[in-house]
Amino acid sequence: MEKILFELKPFLDTLVSSFSAVLNLEFTIINSKPISRISGTGVYESALNQKEWKNTYTDYVITTKERLIVIEPEKTYPKIIDKVSESYYSIILEPIKINDDVLGVLVIASFDEVQQKFLISNQDKLVKYLKNISELITSKILESKLRKEIFESNENLKEIINYVNEGILLFNKGTIVTNSIAESILCSNKVNIYNNLIVKIKQKIDESLEHRSDMESKIIEEYNDIYFMLFLELKFLGENKVLVLINTLEKIQTQNFSNSQQNNTFETIITQDEKMLDLKNKINTFSNNDSNVLIQGETGTGKELFARAVHDSSYRNKKPFVAINCASIPESLLESELFGYHSGAFTGASKTGKVGKIVLANNGTLFLDEIGDMPLYLQAKLLRVLNDSYVEPIGSEKPIKVNIRIISATNKNLTAMVENNEFRSDLFFRLNVIPMYIPPLRERKKDIQLLASYFIKKYNTKFNKNVRGIDIDTLEILDNYSWPGNVRELENTIEYAMNFKEKGNIFPEDLPKRISEDKTLRKNTFKAKNTYTYNNELTLKTNMNLYEKFVIQEQLDKYPKPLSNKNLMTLCNNFNISPATLYRKLK
Ligand SMILES: Nc1ncnc2c1ncn2[C@@H]1O[C@H](COP(=O)(O)OP(=O)(O)OP(=O)(O)O)[C@@H](O)[C@H]1O
CATH class of the missing domain: 3.40.50.300 (P-loop containing nucleotide triphosphate hydrolases)
Structure with missing residues (x-):
């Protein structure tokens, strides 16, 4: 602490020379222990190596710890001998203090009548000025002391966290300390994303500090069209301290990352x-x-x-x-x-x-x-x-x-x-x-017309068409069709029809054959009270399988969905087959 003002010499030199140039007075800053001039302008500059300080104004201020204003040196303090110059006119000295310790003294002096006149007429302002400079230097000292302490404690922490076998970043009062594993993870891909990652990690740290809580997060960083992902675990350690654990930096392909949909x-x-x-x-x-x-x-x-x-x-x-x-x-x-x-x-x-x-x-x-x-x-x-x-x-x-x-x-x-x-x-x-x-679409027939209209609207926009709606006969077909592919099949059906229409209604002939021709089958099926109609285009075996499926499905439809275990067993007992066989036959 005693030599701390010397560590600030470049800053004090700039301060002193710039104020002297503006105010046309001489400035100097003296360290208290050991008493020694750090910086000075004019005659003070040539007295940087001053050895004797006994009975000087500076010595007086260090002892009394008070500000000193001397307008007529000989008259006020005849016993004080200042060795710098015989021609002192007036001088103001301000102690630089931290708590009750005087670390140094800040001096403004006039060495001719013009300077003295200026000093006297601006005395109040200059006192205030010096006080502000003294405070500025004090805060600078405190800041540099803090930085030094943090640096030292960070060095200690670094030594400790280097023993941990995991990537660690420790945010401690404004600085980030990393262990060697974290450094090797962040630089592992030999690409220049280290700085970007650190900036993003810092944002996550800020979030953790703001919420005062632990967090888990991930960072995605793109470099040359390649995406890198880093997983973080943040532990809030208290005021201004967050510990970040990082895992390996994973390389990912763009298309792999989330196929999430933004719309609700x-x-x-x-x-x-x-x-x-x-x-x-x-x-x-x-x-x-x-x-x-x-x-x-x-x-x-x-x-x-x-x-x-x-x-x-x-x-x-x-x-x-x-x-x-x-x-x-x-x-x-x-x-x-x-x-x-x-x-x-x-x-x-x-x-x-x-x-x-x-x-x-x-x-x-x-x-x-x-x-x-x-x-x-x-x-x-x-x-x-x-x-x-x-x-x-x-x-x-x-x-x-x-x-x-x-x-x-x-x-x-x-x-x-x-x-x-x-x-x-x-x-x-x-x-x-x-x-x-x-539930399947065939069990919610009310939705068929609504969904069909919705898809017409959708494809009118997409294909830039002006199709009005669905003809009543078409609607009957759609209502009676079994929709094994459910809403997806309905949407495909409407999309198919709209490819061939510009305007007006969708008629039965606009539908895919598989559906329009199913109309008779369905109608007959309903009239014949759910019977299976033999299909000549298929083999006997396929017809038999389809018939079996039809019968099982018919029985299955009688139970509420999802099928409870009890009902499944009843059904299987009735058919005298195992559940596995039942599901195989339904495939
Ligand atoms: N109620 C609905 N309203 C609007 N569109 C729907 C509705 N239900 C299904 N769709 C549309 O039907 C298509 C099929 O839906 P989805 O993929 O969600 O079905 P799924 O049951 O997951 O099918 P699969 O079992 O074959 O994976 C999608 O295009 C979807 O947008």
Whole structure:
């Protein structure tokens, strides 16, 4: 502390010379212990090496710790001998103090009559001026002291955190200290994204400081069209201190990152069916609760649309909605798609590794479509993620912490699959916290016309057409058709028809043959009270299979959906077949 003013010499030199130039008076700054001149202008500059300080004004101020104003030196303090010059006219001395310690003295002096006149007539102003400069120097000293302390404590911290076997950044009162592992992670890709990452990490630190809480977050940084993702765990340690743990910097492909939809899908669920409206209304009551949701329903009924609506209505809606279809990805790839892998985890693995969908969905929603097609060994792995909230990429020993909500969907009867040991019961219970069942379109006929009109509007805009609506005969066909592909099939049908129309109504002949020709079949079917009509174009065996399917479906339709276990067993007993055979025959 004693020599701290010397450390500020460049700053004090600038201060002294600039004030002297403006005010046309002489300035000097003297250190108190040891007493020695640090900086000075005019005669003071040539007296920088002054050795004798006894009986000087400076000595007097250091002793009394008070400001001194001397207008007529000889008369006021005859005993004080100042060695700098014989021609002192007037002088003002201001102590530089921290608490009660005098660190130095700030001096303004006049050495001729003109300067003295100026000093006397501006005495009050100059005193104020000196006081301000003294305070400025004091704050500068305190700041530099603080910086030094922080530097020292940061050096100590750095030594400590270097022992930790994890990437650590420690934010301590304005500075970030990193350990060597963090540095190697942040520079690992030898690309110039280090600075950008640090800026973004600092933003996350600010968030943690503002909320005074721990946080988990991820940073995506783009460089040369390649995306890098860094996962952070922030621990709020108290006032101005945050500890940041970082994991490996993952390289990801653009298309892998979130296929989330910005619009609120809630509004795009078109329905006037009571059951559907009830389902839609329920979304808002549970969407924020993080409970897993299992959506059951036939293909094309809108399961994904509902899943997105749950995500969009939840607080997770600013985070990714990541969808994966377990049936459309070969079993061998599903594991790496879901869990990701570490660089070089297996033969053929990309050198940079791959971020799995589970990790991509962190803090957001993971939509597992066709969950019934997930192989048993992956079901076990997924269950571990749900139980521990950690995911272990293939070939990595470092688990990554994740916070995801899972919405799964299936058109299979998972209850029956559980009973046949084709689906793990423990996973089923974890996924099926909130069950949702979407009825097929043929069970909500009211929606057919509404949806058809909605799709006409959509494709009028898309194709720039002016189709008015649906002819009454067409509507009858649409009403009577069984819609095995549900809403998706209806939308495709309208899209098909609109390709060939400019304006007016959609007539039966505008529909795909498969549907317009089904009219007679359906009508006859209804008249004949649900009988199967033999199809000459198909083989006997196919007709037999279809008839079997028809009979089973007819019985199945009599029970409420989703099918309860009890009803399933009754049905199977009646047919004298196992649930597995029943589902095989329905395929
Ligand atoms: N109620 C609805 N209102 C508007 N569009 C709908 C509705 N239901 C479904 N759709 C549309 O139908 C198509 C199929 O919906 P979606 O993909 O959500 O069905 P799904 O049940 O998940 O199908 P799959 O089981 O084959 O994956 C989508 O284009 C969707 O936007």
